[in-house]
Amino acid sequence: MAISAITEQLLAAKKAKGVSFTDLETLLGRDEVWIAAVLYLQASASEEEAQKLVEALGLGSEFVEVLTQYPLKGSLEPTIPTDPLIYRFYEIMQVYGMPIKAVVHEKFGDGIMSAIDFTLDVEKEEDPKGDRVKVIMCGKFLPYKKW
The missing domain is CATH 3.30.1160.10 (Cyanate lyase, C-terminal domain)
Known part of the structure; x- marks a missing residue:
């Protein structure tokens, strides 16, 4: 399963900050699974939600635009997943x-x-x-x- 370079950057920042999805749930008032979907670019955040996420992860404002774009849903390859x-x-x-x-x-x-x-x-x-x-x-x- 290929993960986008943007998702890799988002997850690396999350790890570097030591922030959990539960921490982000508390910050945003949104479910942790939905927040994970945003980081995997499978859901889109509002401008305010994206700004809070970007700040919590210590990333630049250029990520706000990425997180607010309408996603191309479905990230699994058309083959049987191996994970x-x-x-x-x-x-x-x-x-x-x-x-x-x-x-x-x-x-x-x-x-x-x-x-x-x-x-x-x-x-x-x-x-x-x-x-x-x-x-x-x-x-x-x-x-x-x-x-």
């Missing part, structure tokens, strides 16, 4: 995608879950057998229109 964590999400969709689709259709009807009117939260759930990753996706249901 183990990202691959597991691919595997989950391969195994459970059709069952999830069937359950959504049964509960809501023929339609999709929006990825625009959408939130995604990542939580750590402590467990004596090994901590758990809890991913919560919440998207508006959009029924297919008949005409």
